[in-house]
Amino acid sequence: MSDDGTVSKSRYWPARGSRWWSALLIGSLAINLFIGGAVATRIIRHDGPERFIGASYTQLIPRRFFAELPGERRRVLLDILKQYRKDFRADREGSEAAAAKLADALLIKPYDVEKVKLVVNEFAGQTGKLAARGGDAALDIIALLSPDERKILAETIRDRASWGKDKKK
DSSP, X not given: OOTTSOOOOOSSSOOTTOHHHHHHHHHHHHHXXXXXXXXXXXXXXXXXXXXXXXXXXXXXXXXXXXXXXXXXXXXXXXXXXXXXXXXXXXXXXXXXXXHHHHHHHHHOSSOOHHHXXXXXXXXXXXXXXXXXXXXXXXXXXXXXXXXXXXXXXXXXXXXXXXXXXXXXX
């Protein structure tokens, strides 16, 4: 307020009733409430978002199957995959080492076709071991499924197979 009793405009705040200022404040409040809610939910639940650790190692069982199961049941089945984690990692490292050997074999002068074939066969054997390990994990999971869960698994496998065909068309 000035000395003569009139209200002076602040140079820092827009005029009262400014629409853009109100929209900005409401948007800011919404964002802050969203972030606050997310933090509070994380603190209350004491855990982070659930990841399907290892689900990509067994290509026979689609990730969506695990997503359709109740949380506790999903954890039980994913624990089986966690038991195979060290083996999966070792087999994957073996495949990567074989691929690196292929790169080395391709650079050898003079070019040795037999050496390249040997390395490619080693790589194929290593990836075969990885696939066999994934098959073992899938069998362990399937052995624990109820008839209803086996039905859900069959449907998700069929859905995934038909999705791939539809995508190619």
